[in-house]
Amino acid sequence: MFLSRGTVLDQTGARRADVVVKGDVVSEVAPPGELSRPAGALVLDAEGCIVAPGLVDLHCHLREPGGEEAETIETGSRAAALGGYTAVVAMPNTEPAASSAAVVRHVLQMARGALCDVRPAGTITEGRLGRSLANMAEMAAEGVRIFTDDGSCVASPALMRRAMEYSRSLGAVIADHCEDPALTGDGCMNEGAWSSLLGLPGRPAVAEEVTVLRDLALARATGARLHLLHLSTAGAVDAVRAAKAAGVAVTAEATPHHLALEEDCVAGYDTSYKVNPPLRAHGDRSALLEALAAGVVDAIATDHAPHPPEAKQVSFCDAAPGMVGLETAFAVASSFSGLPVERVVALMSWQPAAIAGLTGTHGGPVCPGAAANLCVLDPGRRWTVVASALASRSRNTPFAGRELAGRARHTVLAGEPVVIAEEAQR
Amino acid sequence: MTGRHLLGVADLGAEGIDELLRLADTFVEVGRRPIPRVAALRGKTVVSAFFENSTRTRLSFETAAKRLSADVMTFTSSSSSLSKGESLRDTVLTIEAMGADAFVVRHSCAGVPAQVAGWLGEVGEACVVNAGDGAHEHPTQALLDCFTITRERRARFASGAARPRALDGLHIAIVGDIRHSRVARSDVLAFSALGAEVTLVAPPTLLPPSLEGWPVAVSHDLETVLAKCDVAYLLRLQDERMTEQFVPSLHEYTATYGLTASRARLLGPEALVMHPGPVRRGIEIAAEVVDGARSVITTQVANGVAVRMAVLYHLLGSGAPVGA
Numbered sequence: 001m002f003l004s005r006g007t008v009l010d011q012t013g014a015r016r017a018d019v020v021v022k023g024d025v026v027s028e029v030a031p032p033g034e035l036s037r038p039a040g041a042l043v044l045d046a047e048g049c050i051v052a053p054g055l056v057d058l059h060c061h062l063r064e065p066g067g068e069e070a071e072t073i074e075t076g077s078r079a080a081a082l083g084g085y086t087a088v089v090a091m092p093n094t095e096p097a098a099s100s101a102a103v104v105r106h107v108l109q110m111a112r113g114a115l116c117d118v119r120p121a122g123t124i125t126e127g128r129l130g131r132s133l134a135n136m137a138e139m140a141a142e143g144v145r146i147f148t149d150d151g152s153c154v155a156s157p158a159l160m161r162r163a164m165e166y167s168r169s170l171g172a173v174i175a176d177h178c179e180d181p182a183l184t185g186d187g188c189m190n191e192g193a194w195s196s197l198l199g200l201p202g203r204p205a206v207a208e209e210v211t212v213l214r215d216l217a218l219a220r221a222t223g224a225r226l227h228l229l230h231l232s233t234a235g236a237v238d239a240v241r242a243a244k245a246a247g248v249a250v251t252a253e254a255t256p257h258h259l260a261l262e263e264d265c266v267a268g269y270d271t272s273y274k275v276n277p278p279l280r281a282h283g284d285r286s287a288l289l290e291a292l293a294a295g296v297v298d299a300i301a302t303d304h305a306p307h308p309p310e311a312k313q314v315s316f317c318d319a320a321p322g323m324v325g326l327e328t329a330f331a332v333a334s335s336f337s338g339l340p341v342e343r344v345v346a347l348m349s350w351q352p353a354a355i356a357g358l359t360g361t362h363g364g365p366v367c368p369g370a371a372a373n374l375c376v377l378d379p380g381r382r383w384t385v386v387a388s389a390l391a392s393r394s395r396n397t398p399f400a401g402r403e404l405a406g407r408a409r410h411t412v413l414a415g416e417p418v419v420i421a422e423e424a425q426r
Numbered sequence: 427m428t429g430r431h432l433l434g435v436a437d438l439g440a441e442g443i444d445e446l447l448r449l450a451d452t453f454v455e456v457g458r459r460p461i462p463r464v465a466a467l468r469g470k471t472v473v474s475a476f477f478e479n480s481t482r483t484r485l486s487f488e489t490a491a492k493r494l495s496a497d498v499m500t501f502t503s504s505s506s507s508l509s510k511g512e513s514l515r516d517t518v519l520t521i522e523a524m525g526a527d528a529f530v531v532r533h534s535c536a537g538v539p540a541q542v543a544g545w546l547g548e549v550g551e552a553c554v555v556n557a558g559d560g561a562h563e564h565p566t567q568a569l570l571d572c573f574t575i576t577r578e579r580r581a582r583f584a585s586g587a588a589r590p591r592a593l594d595g596l597h598i599a600i601v602g603d604i605r606h607s608r609v610a611r612s613d614v615l616a617f618s619a620l621g622a623e624v625t626l627v628a629p630p631t632l633l634p635p636s637l638e639g640w641p642v643a644v645s646h647d648l649e650t651v652l653a654k655c656d657v658a659y660l661l662r663l664q665d666e667r668m669t670e671q672f673v674p675s676l677h678e679y680t681a682t683y684g685l686t687a688s689r690a691r692l693l694g695p696e697a698l699v700m701h702p703g704p705v706r707r708g709i710e711i712a713a714e715v716v717d718g719a720r721s722v723i724t725t726q727v728a729n730g731v732a733v734r735m736a737v738l739y740h741l742l743g744s745g746a747p748v749g750a
Contacts, residue, residue, distance in 0.1 A: 196634035199536035199562030199611060204635070269537025313515035313545075317535035317560070 006046025053364030054086025066095025084408030306394030536560030
């Protein structure tokens with residue numbers, strides 16, 4: 001395979017180069033014109049594009065097992081590949097939850113033949129019920145690196161402390177959905193001026209902030225590796241900045257939708273804008289963008305959350321929270337973040353790869369001998385999101401009908417071109 | 427009023443409110459006839475789609491529709507298929523397919539009338555009247571409240587004569603659980619659009635999380651406010667507010683924010699006492715105040731029918747004068 005005339009971008013910098021892939025590894029990288037095209041090689045045009053280590057999503061819901069009417073590993077991985085991803089971390093809030101080696105093995109088995117590398121996360125608590133620790137060591141033995149009860153917060157500080165202590169011997173990351181359930185109650189949008197006008201129960205920013213502060217204190221006390229999922233508030237960003245300065249082993253992610261959208265989107269009661277944590281105020285979004293630019297937030301992660309139409313065609317209070325995002329993440333992050341594209345790619349590729357423990361397989365650098373997990377991104381490509389054209393089994397995107405800039409042109413998984421010219425190959 | 431729906435007072439503006447109040451005046455007269463019925467909406471079908479129980483509001487709308495000779499279909503959540511997993515959209519479009527010209531929608535979640543209007547717009551021209559959505563709006567309640575204040579003041583006091591805007595210069599206190607109240611939101615918008623100055627009186631826990639952009643003053647001192655107000659509007663306090671820790675106890679709430687008989691004596695000679703019902707006597711308002719001369723609580727209920735006739739006639743009628 002010959003990736004022609006792109007700009008190679010990885011953690012070592014950017015340079016114009018052709019890339020040759022043989023089998024499942026990168027064999028040669030050299031300035032345009034210096035390499036001869038191997039006879040019979042597939043040529044993928046990368047003119048005007050960035051050739052980068054494949055994107056890595058720390059946070060997506062593939063719904064299998066148990067939620068196949070919303071998404072399957074097959075459809076979700078196809079959506080991921082079309083988005084430029086070569087690896088995704090599958091959240092464990094399936095039915096049954098990934099609380100045991102058996103479920104983890106099942107997911108890994110279902111993921112054979114997927115269009116991207118699927119790495120299951122395990123739950124922190126048994127059945128995600130928040131009552132007792134899940135069998136983390138047996139899941140770690142199956143390769144699980146990230147543990148989380150995502151969708152729910154680990155509400156008990158005592159249980160969270162034990163989970164953090166226990167995780168240290170496993171080389172694992174404890175990841176939390178930071179919203180204190182006692183403070184969110186039945187809230188369904190950000191609490192503030194808009195929720196007050198719209199008459200919808202609110203989820204206050206402090207519900208995130210008190211949990212982030214608690215988790216940071218526990219991480220400092222236990223020495224555990226902590227990852228904070230989908231940060232959404234200015235106060236949480238401040239807390240993470242201070243904790244990093246104090247040497248706490250913490251990383252954090254933000255979603256494309258929290259970078260792009262604010263709470264006023266809910267004004268028309270369109271349930272496609274319902275998500276947890278909720279779309280926040282302008283000041284929160286500004287703080288997140290600053291934090292990404294300054295390195296306080298380490299990764300952009302989708303929180304891809306597919307739901308069937310009937311889960312969204314109900315009242316705003318009853319609607320399922322979440323948005324699909326794998327196919328639009330790069331475009332939304334590029335179009336709305338105001339960050340240079342090099343920064344966006346770092347936040348979506350090698351930085352999350354390192355957090356997920358995938359360095360060496362995913363996340364580059366793009367050099368001879370490296371695993372051929374690559375994406376070719378066209379930052380200038382303008383396109384309009386058509387919900388019905390998404391590869392995901394679900395259509396719940398708030399970006400339907402919007403014109404975005406930036407799209408994955410080709411995706412290469414272990415040397416196989418799974419996406420060519422924006423088309424999935426299987 | 428613009429558009430074919432009444433989703434909130436926010437859509438109406440002062441002129442829209444005035445227009446409906448003038449129309450309601452004519453319908454009060456219809457209600458006094460030996461046969462209180464006009465043919466205005468003959469052949470039209472009004473669906474009362476009550477996904478949250480409210481016998482009072484439902485009966486008021488259905489009475490209004492019947493007095494206009496419309497056919498009435500009733501849908502309540504107990505008889506719904508929602509529990510069987512059908513989406514709200516499917517439920518609404520199923521009813522629409524039976525032939526409906528107007529949907530009167532009540533739901534415990536804010537925004538449902540707007541969603542219903544959107545879904546109906548995909549298939550036809552049926553209009554939507556918001557009969558109360560979550561803690562958002564209850565526009566017909568606000569209209570009947572404005573109607574009641576202007577009519578009662580006109581009937582009772584020399585100072586009640588017509589003003590450029592119906593409530594110009596009046597001081598209205600809304601007291602109690604503003605946070606969870608759709609009535610309060612609609613009343614604030616309507617009262618201030620018509621020129622009144624509105625003061626919200628509640629403990630901080632029962633105020634909305636933010637009052638940014640609200641045309642109101644806030645007080646935690648009921649007695650001072652009562653001495654200056656032309657209307658004291660009490661809201662119902664529900665028992666859940668105690669279990670949810672919004673207030674420590676009913677006793678303490680009544681002691682601090684209840685309109686007791688002794689507090690009622692602080693009201694000026696022309697002050698009116700109002701409540702959207704159902705009233706909890708002895709909690710937010712003393713029984714003797716409910717039954718006292720200043721109270722127009724039952725008048726509010728009576729006026730509700732005329733105001734809802736005006737709304738339905740405006741949305742569904744031919745625009746011709748109201749006939750016999």
